Amino acid sequence: MDLISVLSYLCIGGGLVFWFWGTFPLLGKRSVLFKLHTLSVADTLGSMAIVVGLLLRIPNEWPLLLLAIISLALWNTVLGYVLAYCSSPGSENDG
Amino acid sequence: MTDSYLYIIVALMPLSAAMLVFQTNPYHALIIRGVLGAMSALIYAVLGAADVALTEALVGTMLAITLYAVAVRSSMVMRLGILKDYLSDHIKEKDQQKDQPTPEPVLEPAPAEETVASSAQPPPPFETLLSDLRTVFRRHHMRIELYAYADSEALQQALMDRDVHAICLPTAALQEAVSAQGDRESLYRKPDWQSEPAPYQTITRLRRLYDIMNAELASSSTTLTLTAVGRSAPTSVSHAIPVSVQPLEEQP
Amino acid sequence: MTLVLIAMILALLIPMCEAWKDEDIWQTMLAFASIATKTSVMILVVSVLRDDWMIGVVGVIILSVGNAALMLLAHVIKRLSEA
Known part of the structure; x- marks a missing residue:
């Protein structure tokens, strides 16, 4: 019980660190694609870590949290791709 | 229910609403409306209203934003009527590919091709005038759509019928049209104070557009005219009264 | 857990700040994507905190729908800016 609790806090804390690490470059003056990279990596991984931490904490909500993890992993990667495709100029109208 | 984090979360909603209100660019405001939607969804969920x-x-986030996008896209546009001869060749090609009924909206020429384009017939400053207009209106987040008409008669008729917001035509063609109609009130006469008339004349029927162009357009290749168009969409040109005809101030 | 939520709110303030200073429209769009993900994860955290199934379902739905809306919006804005 104690180990599980420590592990869950570790996951949530790691996810929060990921969030901050990936969101701070948003303020800088880098290109959109660089920001998109850090943001998608950090948001997806950080959010997944947080949800895993929650899953360890309260296991009886597991279907919900599993759904959240799956939709995060699928949608956020697709969204990163779509945003990169849309923000790069000069691409043809084939999408 | 009285957790301390609740106050901070609830304070986020007026923050994002203020961001939305003070945003001037309509496209950015669109996205910030989405931010406001996400925030309020969070607050409602935290307060228990699932x-x-x-x-x-x-x-609020999906439907409203898409509708706003369509609304902004279709309202922030100036329809500019021009003569068909003044379309450069590559635009005409694109036109025929699009295969739309007349008057056809014309795609913007790519900036790289602009210098190469124009054939012998139109005087060269038209492309530069167009790009000047584009930069002026881009500052106001507006786009310019070009509509091609066969001759200057059809062009003025389109302005009177409120099909276009403004028309741009060469002064020479205008004088021809006026002299061909003989006794008609010389609406768009050549300004007397200019020894060398500007090659183009831009006529608009909207005071706001006239103000913007008069204040910010740095090109001396056009004169600006504001005409009043009657409420009931007159079918004849003779109803129009020129409110003021004045040249652009020369840039020092 | 309250500390975790407050840290999340702080992380949420960064993309808000980014969305406030307007530069490129795609930077604002990135900030919106970040905010959408963060708010839905926060809803999930609150639902677990209160052991409330209803809010959890809503959080998951918002997570997937918000991402779909973002893709739609990205395509619409792409069409807007190239026209």
């Missing part, structure tokens, strides 16, 4: 949060996320 159904309201779901509705906000579905309607």
